[in-house]
Amino acid sequence: GAGVSQSPRYxxxxxxQDVALRCDPISGHVSLFWYQQALGQGPEFLTYFQNEAQLxxxxxxxxxxxxxxxxxxxxxxKIQRTQQEDSAVYLCASSDRRGGxxxxxxxxxxxxxxxx
Amino acid sequence: xxxxxxxPLSLVVHEGDTVTLNCSYEVTNFRSLLWYKQEKKAPTFLFxxxxxxxxxxxxxxxxxxxxxxxxxxxxxxxxxxGDSAIYLCAVGDGSSNTGKLIFGQGTTLQVKP
Numbered sequence: 370g371a372g373v374s375q376s377p378r379y380x381x382x383x384x385x386q387d388v389a390l391r392c393d394p395i396s397g398h399v400s401l402f403w404y405q406q407a408l409g410q411g412p413e414f415l416t417y418f419q420n421e422a423q424l425x426x427x428x429x430x431x432x433x434x435x436x437x438x439x440x441x442x443x444x445x446x447k448i449q450r451t452q453q454e455d456s457a458v459y460l461c462a463s464s465d466r467r468g469g470x471x472x473x474x475x476x477x478x479x480x481x482x483x484x485x
Numbered sequence: 486x487x488x489x490x491x492x493p494l495s496l497v498v499h500e501g502d503t504v505t506l507n508c509s510y511e512v513t514n515f516r517s518l519l520w521y522k523q524e525k526k527a528p529t530f531l532f533x534x535x536x537x538x539x540x541x542x543x544x545x546x547x548x549x550x551x552x553x554x555x556x557x558x559x560x561x562x563x564x565x566x567g568d569s570a571i572y573l574c575a576v577g578d579g580s581s582n583t584g585k586l587i588f589g590q591g592t593t594l595q596v597k598p
Contacts, residue, residue: 373527402585411489411573411588412528425583460528466584472577473519474586476527 371395373477375461381483382451390446390480394463401444402474403436404460412460418444419467451484458482487512491574491589499597502564506592508574509556517577518550518557519586524570531559531572564596 374393382388394401400419404412405428415434417425420441429436433452438444448455458481462474489510498504510518517535521528532541534550534557541548545564550557561568571593575586 400584402583404586404588409590411491411575411590412586413588414585417583417585419583425585428585462586464584472517472584473530473533475530476521478526 373461373463373475375459375477375480377480378478379481379483381485384451384453384484386451387447387449388451388482390448390459390482392444392446392461392463392477394442394444394461395465395475396442398463398465398475399467400464400474401438402462402464403444403446404462405430406458406460406479408457415446415459448482451482453484456482456484487576487578487580487587489574489576489587489589491572491592493592494590495593495595497595497597498564500565502596503560503562504564504594506559506561506572506574506594507556508558508589509554510574510576510587510589511555512576512578512587514578514580515552515576516579516584519575519577520548520557520559521573521575522570523573523591528573561594564594566596566598569594569596 403415406412414428418438458479466472520531539550571591
């Protein structure tokens with residue numbers, strides 16, 4: 370079916386505002402990842418879900434970042450009280466395999482967040 | 486600290502040239518090495534290499550994993566302008582049992598007509 374989709378594609382927020390970024394993974398994919406990609410850098414891991422369980426949130430940079438996947442499909446990444454350093458592209462990826470194995474991840478187009 | 490390093494960071498070639506992109510890694514619990522192509526949208530999966538599959542080829546693209554040297558190369562022959570993109574190398578990390586990917590900073594390839 371369709372690939373991974375993300376919305377919005379672009380988001381401009383004023384410093385201090387809260388934002389919510391949405392990811393629709395490929396239907397039936399068990400694993401879902403969030404990555405943060407700063408300008409000119411490779412993506413960096415933020416958090417991992419296996420179905421609805423958040424098994425790894427070691428990459429979340431601060432307690433202002435929160436992610437959920439309540440029904441094991443759509444996921445939302447929320448950033449509270451945005452700061453300029455949060456400006457980046459936020460990528461979502463999904464896979465039909467469970468964590469810990471060697472497998473490819475399929476990425477969405479990302480949400481470009483600019484904090485002014 | 487686990488890390489993945491790519492070189493060169495940027496490269497400009499002309500159509501028809503052959504290019505070699507490099508990726509080296511220091512990852513304690515290596516599971517796999519993956520190559521992605523990133524244009525102005527989603528990173529697109531190219532190859533995955535593991536202990537059991539250390540060489541892959543698809544059309545003009547090929548990749549080799551050297552587990553002894555902890556490195557990989559991505560070769561593109563007879564380059565075309567459509568090959569212009571950022572090429573990302575990532576290593577699958579098995580230490581946390583999530584299979585998260587550790588990415589290099591990418592190589593930006595520009596192919597001129």
